[in-house]
Amino acid sequence: RDFNERCAQCSEVNWGITDGGRFYCRSCHNVTERTREVVNADFMTNSRIQTISKGLRKQEKNDGGSEWYVCEGFQLVLKKQVEALEALGVCPQMKDEILCNFWRCYLQKSKQAYCKRPAGEAVKALSACESSTDVDSDPERPSLLHLLSLSESEGDLQTDCSFVSSVSKVSESTSVYSGSVDGSLYLMKNQKEKLRMTMPMTLSFCYMALLWVREPITLSELLRFVVEGHIPYLNVFQHFPEKMKLCGLDLKIFCVESWPAYEEVFNKMHELAAFLDLPRFPDITESCFLHPDMLCMKYLMEANLPDELHNWTCRVVKKIGIGEVDFLTLMPGNKSTRKVKYDVLAAAVIVVVLKLLFLLDDHYEWLLSELAEERNKNNTEGCPYFEFKKWYEVVKHSLDVKQKKLDEERAKYLWRCEKPLFYSVKNKPKVLKRRQMVVNLQNQFGKLSGSVQRAEKPNPSSFQLSWSEENTDGSCFHGHSLKGVLQEKCGLLTAMNPDYWLCTVKLCNEKLCGHLGHYREVEFPQSYHFVLGLFSFLLRVQPSYIHDEVCMIEHKLFNKKLCKKLKYNAVLRK
Amino acid sequence: SSNEHKSNFKKSKEACLSYIQDALLQKQWKRAAEFLSCYVESLEKDYSREHIGPSEMIWRIGTEILWHHSQSNMKEFNCFMEQMKTLGVKRYLKVCLEHVFHLLCNGQIDEAYQNLSLAESWRFGEQTAIQDKEMKLIQAYRGLLDYYSWSKQKSILLEHGEDGFSDLAVEREMHGYFRKAAVALKEIIKIPGVWDIFVKCYVDLLEFYGDHNEARQVLNEYAYNSKFPANPNAHVYLYQFLKRQGESKKSLVSALKILHDIVPSHELMIDFNTMLQKSKKRKKRRLGLEVIFAALDYAGWKENAKAWGCLARQVKQIVISEKHLDWIKQEWSSRKDWWPAFHFSRYLAKRNWQENKSLSYEKALVAGILLGKGCKYFKYVSHQGCKAQLKRFRMLKKFMNRHNLVYLRISG
Numbered sequence: 001r002d003f004n005e006r007c008a009q010c011s012e013v014n015w016g017i018t019d020g021g022r023f024y025c026r027s028c029h030n031v032t033e034r035t036r037e038v039v040n041a042d043f044m045t046n047s048r049i050q051t052i053s054k055g056l057r058k059q060e061k062n063d064g065g066s067e068w069y070v071c072e073g074f075q076l077v078l079k080k081q082v083e084a085l086e087a088l089g090v091c092p093q094m095k096d097e098i099l100c101n102f103w104r105c106y107l108q109k110s111k112q113a114y115c116k117r118p119a120g121e122a123v124k125a126l127s128a129c130e131s132s133t134d135v136d137s138d139p140e141r142p143s144l145l146h147l148l149s150l151s152e153s154e155g156d157l158q159t160d161c162s163f164v165s166s167v168s169k170v171s172e173s174t175s176v177y178s179g180s181v182d183g184s185l186y187l188m189k190n191q192k193e194k195l196r197m198t199m200p201m202t203l204s205f206c207y208m209a210l211l212w213v214r215e216p217i218t219l220s221e222l223l224r225f226v227v228e229g230h231i232p233y234l235n236v237f238q239h240f241p242e243k244m245k246l247c248g249l250d251l252k253i254f255c256v257e258s259w260p261a262y263e264e265v266f267n268k269m270h271e272l273a274a275f276l277d278l279p280r281f282p283d284i285t286e287s288c289f290l291h292p293d294m295l296c297m298k299y300l301m302e303a304n305l306p307d308e309l310h311n312w313t314c315r316v317v318k319k320i321g322i323g324e325v326d327f328l329t330l331m332p333g334n335k336s337t338r339k340v341k342y343d344v345l346a347a348a349v350i351v352v353v354l355k356l357l358f359l360l361d362d363h364y365e366w367l368l369s370e371l372a373e374e375r376n377k378n379n380t381e382g383c384p385y386f387e388f389k390k391w392y393e394v395v396k397h398s399l400d401v402k403q404k405k406l407d408e409e410r411a412k413y414l415w416r417c418e419k420p421l422f423y424s425v426k427n428k429p430k431v432l433k434r435r436q437m438v439v440n441l442q443n444q445f446g447k448l449s450g451s452v453q454r455a456e457k458p459n460p461s462s463f464q465l466s467w468s469e470e471n472t473d474g475s476c477f478h479g480h481s482l483k484g485v486l487q488e489k490c491g492l493l494t495a496m497n498p499d500y501w502l503c504t505v506k507l508c509n510e511k512l513c514g515h516l517g518h519y520r521e522v523e524f525p526q527s528y529h530f531v532l533g534l535f536s537f538l539l540r541v542q543p544s545y546i547h548d549e550v551c552m553i554e555h556k557l558f559n560k561k562l563c564k565k566l567k568y569n570a571v572l573r574k
Numbered sequence: 575s576s577n578e579h580k581s582n583f584k585k586s587k588e589a590c591l592s593y594i595q596d597a598l599l600q601k602q603w604k605r606a607a608e609f610l611s612c613y614v615e616s617l618e619k620d621y622s623r624e625h626i627g628p629s630e631m632i633w634r635i636g637t638e639i640l641w642h643h644s645q646s647n648m649k650e651f652n653c654f655m656e657q658m659k660t661l662g663v664k665r666y667l668k669v670c671l672e673h674v675f676h677l678l679c680n681g682q683i684d685e686a687y688q689n690l691s692l693a694e695s696w697r698f699g700e701q702t703a704i705q706d707k708e709m710k711l712i713q714a715y716r717g718l719l720d721y722y723s724w725s726k727q728k729s730i731l732l733e734h735g736e737d738g739f740s741d742l743a744v745e746r747e748m749h750g751y752f753r754k755a756a757v758a759l760k761e762i763i764k765i766p767g768v769w770d771i772f773v774k775c776y777v778d779l780l781e782f783y784g785d786h787n788e789a790r791q792v793l794n795e796y797a798y799n800s801k802f803p804a805n806p807n808a809h810v811y812l813y814q815f816l817k818r819q820g821e822s823k824k825s826l827v828s829a830l831k832i833l834h835d836i837v838p839s840h841e842l843m844i845d846f847n848t849m850l851q852k853s854k855k856r857k858k859r860r861l862g863l864e865v866i867f868a869a870l871d872y873a874g875w876k877e878n879a880k881a882w883g884c885l886a887r888q889v890k891q892i893v894i895s896e897k898h899l900d901w902i903k904q905e906w907s908s909r910k911d912w913w914p915a916f917h918f919s920r921y922l923a924k925r926n927w928q929e930n931k932s933l934s935y936e937k938a939l940v941a942g943i944l945l946g947k948g949c950k951y952f953k954y955v956s957h958q959g960c961k962a963q964l965k966r967f968r969m970l971k972k973f974m975n976r977h978n979l980v981y982l983r984i985s986g
Contacts, residue, residue: 258583411590
């Protein structure tokens with residue numbers, strides 16, 4: 001609108017704007033190199049970013065929808081997520097200041113907005129081909145099947161094939177492969193180039209923002225809240241406005257069939273932080289929730305272990321230096337520092353402490369327990385001595401009950417939402433028919449389920465297991481004393497246990513095989529497996545994940561001894 | 575496929591199925607229904623790569639639950655089946671057929687017939703040709719129900735006939751059912767398979783209308799055509815037919831011979847042995863002995879007094895005639911190691927005596943001949959029998975005294 005130069009070809013001043021954002025002369029269709037600067041109106045409050053000037057954007061398509069870009073969709077998702085976090089008690093700055101700035105920065109860096117040549121212009125090239133050629137005839141353009149296979153969600157071949165065959169030649173300027181303008185382009189992008197946005201990555205954004213603000217929510221908690229439904233993720237697209245029609249390849253982008261894995265969200269977050277060239281994150285100090293000392297306290301409580309163990313966790317933390325500010329604080333892009341998984345680290349510290357005190361070799365801990373039991377008979381002090389056996393029985397029982405409930409919930413989980421999804425308009429009647437049948441069957445068999453009500457969504461809680469000291473049945477071990485397993489030596493309390501076994505003698509190369517150690521249940525003591533299993537349940541990660549951290553901590557802890565041993569071996573070999 | 579690459583959705587549905595399976599095995603219908611209601615959304619995801627897809631799972635599981643659940647009724651069941659019919663066109667006729675079976679089990683003959691007629695008229699492009707076998711089955715069962723109606727009309731007619739009334743309308747209806755049934759049944763039995771009930775009904779129809787030739791042909795085909803699976807019942811039906819027709823002993827024997835080869839323990843072996851014993855031909859009598867020995871090898875015959883009677887009669891006759899003792903020797907050689915413990919233990923002697931005197935008599939006779947009068951079985955039964963002053967046992971004792979060395983020649 002503001003462009004008043006004369007056209008080089010016909011000298012007219014009659015400008016329009018292509019979808020790619022370039023100016024063109026309406027009279028002679030001469031396209032210039034000038035692009036329109038991107039203008040952003042209200043960022044978060046308005047759900048649509050006007051990232052690319054839409055002078056010619058069609059407001060109305062024949063199905064009542066309008067054009068929308070994939071990143072707009074993701075923006076909506078993020079908005080919903082951060083609102084949910086706010087409802088959970090996160091500070092409001094996270095939404096208005098932190099996350100939106102991160103997002104804006106991302107859009108800029110990935111050239112989807114806020115820059116001179118938005119990536120969307122390639123879309124037109126894609127659509128123009130459709131009207132003249134067959135779907136598969138262009139050898140350079142990736143076939144539709146190829147695009148469909150690129151995405152993460154599970155492809156079902158028949159639907160994919162039937163979709164491909166139903167795509168017809170259209171002369172519209174928007175792609176028929178997706179409801180969004182750039183759906184197909186999105187899947188086509190080279191992943192190495194621009195850190196393509198995915199659903200799991202939305203959680204990486206959230207986590208990054210939470211970390212920046214140092215909120216007392218760990219990544220495992222965040223992911224658990226997602227699974228429990230407190231943070232929108234699974235069918236969040238059903239909250240897209242009516243005019244944002246979702247179909248075709250959009251489904252591959254926005255519909256997920258798996259819960260986000262800790263590792264994926266974690267790694268992507270770090271990639272993202274580096275990509276955005278973020279500076280050093282705010283310091284994680286001893287008073288922070290994410291500091292190992294704090295997290296250990298929380299997990300000790302949740303695991304029903306004596307408070308006294310906290311002294312030991314602090315000692316370990318101090319000894320190996322993982323409580324240092326520089327160790328804990330994130331420096332994006334710094335490849336030499338180890339990326340810290342705060343929750344897994346804290347859990348691993350507790351495991352190491354348990355190994356220090358109880359050995360956990362399937363013999364010693366039970367002996368110690370018997371010893372403590374004996375001493376408890378004559379115990380006149382206020383609090384009883386901690387008996388491993390009793391603790392094991394109580395915790396195992398609760399854990400089994402919870403695990404069984406969780407397994408059943410997972411099996412009963414309903415993945416589909418009410419909003420029906422279809423690949424193409426031709427698909428729609430069949431999809432709606434199916435949905436109707438599903439609803440009928442759900443009703444029919446639901447009635448036959450008896451009086452079982454579908455459980456209400458539980459309130460989000462930070463603690464999954466809770467133990468009350470008021471219970472007179474002695475099932476709470478917080479106040480128990482460790483005197484049963486400690487002895488005095490030179491005025492200091494040390495563990496009676498003189499031994500320790502390393503999870504692995506040599507650490508594996510993480511870059512090569514992805515792990516520091518290799519965990520196989522049969523190769524380790526049952527007690528160790530139990531303890532790993534307990535924290536695996538609490539953090540909802542695989543036991544091997546925690547095992548890796550344990551390996552890392554052990555090697556730091558016994559570093560000197562190990563170095564000596566290696567040197568000794570080297571000498572011998574010579 | 576590797577477990578790691580499966581989506582959580584898929585894993586969750588697999589877990590759901592496994593809970594359903596457990597619930598079904600423990601007959602916890604409510605629980606099964608609960609999990610099934612969570613599983614059904616799998617329908618919205620296509621599993622064309624799997625061997626059994628969700629639609630088939632839901633059909634089969636849902637049928638089981640609705641059939642057994644206390645709060646379910648036929649109306650719900652039927653409604654469910656109709657939905658299942660629309661789910662998979664490739665399975666349409668199969669679902670119809672199983673639905674019909676359930677209706678029949680529930681005694682709803684008319685509804686079953688309606689469903690069968692409806693299914694018979696179904697056409698769906700190339701699927702009709704692909705599901706040809708199921709279509710034939712549908713027609714066959716429809717024909718079977720026509721037979722059933724024919725049978726009912728027949729009884730009405732016979733009743734009226736006794737009273738002296740002739741009912742043309744009933745007769746006409748009856749003939750109508752006959753024609754419909756005959757056409758359908760004839761079609762299905764052309765295809766190699768096990769069609770006992772269809773064959774029986776068809777033969778019944780043919781016999782009633784006097785077409786014995788066709789009936790014989792059908793039964794011969796059913797029994798002797800090698801394309802058909804080996805089926806003892808085919809020979810039983812053929813034998814029964816031949817008997818009804820008053821056929822020669824020769825043809826009866828040849829029909830039963832095959833039955834003896836396939837199922838030596840068949841109940842008709844008694845008839846067979848009886849027939850063979852009476853024969854003038856030596857070979858036949860020899861076969862008779864083989865047949866009865868073979869039948870008594872089976873545990874189910876241990877206490878069959880009739881069978882023991884046959885054997886007793888035959889061996890006694892041989893012993894008295896002093897001819898063909900070698901027949902008994904031949905039969906006994908493979909049995910002498912285990913029959914004594916199997917049939918002639920002291921425990922059995924006591925039990926047989928207590929429960930069934932006739933049985934013990936026949937067995938004692940056989941035991942005495944095969945094992946001598948000193949054997950446990952004979953000693954006990956004979957002693958008891960004489961103590962009880964029963965005539966035949968005294969006769970038996972005398973008989974054995976006379977022939978007390980026979981067993982030596984038999985075991986030789």
